[in-house]
Structure formats: structure tokens, C-alpha cells
Amino acid sequence: MPALAPSSRFESERLAGEGFVLRTWRRSDLESLLHHADDAQVVRGLSSRFPHPYTRRDGERFLAGEVVDLDDPVFAIEIDGQACGGIAARPGDDGRGQSAELGYWLGRSLWGRGLMTRVVALYAPWVMQRLALFRLQATVLDFNAASARVLLKNGFIEEGVARCALVKEGEPHDLRVFARTRRSLCDAP
Numbered sequence: 644m645p646a647l648a649p650s651s652r653f654e655s656e657r658l659a660g661e662g663f664v665l666r667t668w669r670r671s672d673l674e675s676l677l678h679h680a681d682d683a684q685v686v687r688g689l690s691s692r693f694p695h696p697y698t699r700r701d702g703e704r705f706l707a708g709e710v711v712d713l714d715d716p717v718f719a720i721e722i723d724g725q726a727c728g729g730i731a732a733r734p735g736d737d738g739r740g741q742s743a744e745l746g747y748w749l750g751r752s753l754w755g756r757g758l759m760t761r762v763v764a765l766y767a768p769w770v771m772q773r774l775a776l777f778r779l780q781a782t783v784l785d786f787n788a789a790s791a792r793v794l795l796k797n798g799f800i801e802e803g804v805a806r807c808a809l810v811k812e813g814e815p816h817d818l819r820v821f822a823r824t825r826r827s828l829c830d831a832p
């Protein structure tokens with residue numbers, strides 16, 4: 644693995660919340676990333692870009708910027724000094740980039756404490772302001788009630804269902820579409 648992490652225009656950002664800090668990923672996060680990400684229950688709710696088993700090579704590739712563009716606001720969720728999950732927004736490739744796709748995950752040992760609700764509450768308005776977004780969208784697998792709840796508690800509106808949109812273990816699943824929007828960049832995100 645190369646010694647230097649790819650540079651990110653968000654490297655100097657540090658968003659401090661109640662019980663966590665959001666900041667860019669570091670090469671030194673590898674062990675903690677593997678510890679939390681190599682879990683079938685975590686991967687269950689995510690797209691196939693997040694594999695299971697989650698190998699050392701998968702972690703190294705992610706931290707090298709070979710899986711997602713680390714120049715996007717792709718943040719580790721740091722809790723007690725350890726990277727225990729992640730949150731990211733990927734701007735659309737419509738040439739305008741004023742809409743982005745939100746994704747997040749947290750190590751299983753930390754679920755059910757209100758953490759992701761607080762992480763999204765901090766990150767969503769920040770990223771909408773920082774990237775001048777009109778729309779922040781998240782799609783949630785039909786069985787992922789906890790994730791839907793996190794979004795609804797953070798002002799995302801459920802817009803509909805993309806039927807049979809994602810195949811998981813050979814079975815097609817519906818994706819529930821949620822978004823938080825604003826009509827003007829002067830409006831609060």
C-alpha cells in the first residue's frame with residue numbers, strides 16, 4: 644500500500660458531534676475499518692460496492708481511493724479515537740453536481756444508541772451547504788427500517804419506491820427513495 648493517503652479537499656474539515664467526530668479517512672484507520680466493516684449484518688443494508696467478507700485488500704483499496712473518490716466528502720465516523728463507520732455524499736454525474744447520494748454505515752456494536760441519527764443531523768446540512776446542493780438523496784433497502792427511521796427523523800421525505808432495483812443474494816429488493824431538498828441555495832439546508 645502506498646505510504647501517503649490520497650489528498651482530499653476536505654482534509655482540514657473536522658465536524659464534532661455528541662460522542663463522535665467526522666473527518667477524512669487515514670491509512671492508519673485500516674485495522675479499525677476491518678474490525679467494524681467485516682460483518683455480514685453491516686453489509687446487508689449496503690450496495691455491492693461494500694463486499695462481504697470485507698478483506699484486508701478491500702480495506703486497503705478503499706483507503707487508497709480505489710473504491711470511491713476520496714476527494715468527495717467521504718468521512719470516517721470516529722468514536723473514542725477509532726474509525727467505527729463512515730458517511731459520504733457522492734455528487735451526481737449530471738454535469739451540475741447539485742444533487743448527491745448519501746450513504747452511511749456504523750459498526751454493529753454501536754447500533755441503537757442514536758449515533759447515526761446525530762451523525763446525519765450534523766452531516767446532511769453541512770454537506771448541502773458545502774457542495775451547494777439542492778437535493779440530498781438516500782435509497783434504503785425495503786427491509787432496512789432502522790435506516791429509514793434515521794432519515795425520517797432528519798427531515799428527509801419519502802418520495803416513493805424503485806421496485807426490484809437491487810439484487811441481494813439473488814433476490815430482487817425494492818429501494819425506498821428519500822430526499823432532503825431546498826428550492827434556493829439561500830434557504831437553510
Ligand SMILES: CC(C)(COP(=O)(O)OP(=O)(O)OC[C@H]1O[C@@H](n2cnc3c(N)ncnc32)[C@H](O)[C@@H]1OP(=O)(O)O)[C@@H](O)C(=O)NCCC(=O)NCCS
Nearest residue numbers: 685688747748749754755756757758759760788789790792
Ligand atoms: C442503519 C444504521 C446506520 C442505524 O444506525 P444507528 O446508530 O443504530 O441508528 P439510531 O440509533 O440513530 O436510530 C435507529 C432508529 O431506528 C429504529 N430501529 C432500529 N431497528 C429497527 C427495526 N428493526 N424496525 C424499526 N425501527 C428500527 C430505532 O428504534 C431508532 O429509532 P428511534 O430513535 O425512533 O427509536 C445502522 O444500523 C447500520 O450501520 N446498518 C448497516 C448499514 C446500513 O444499513 N446503512 C444504511 C444504508 S441505507
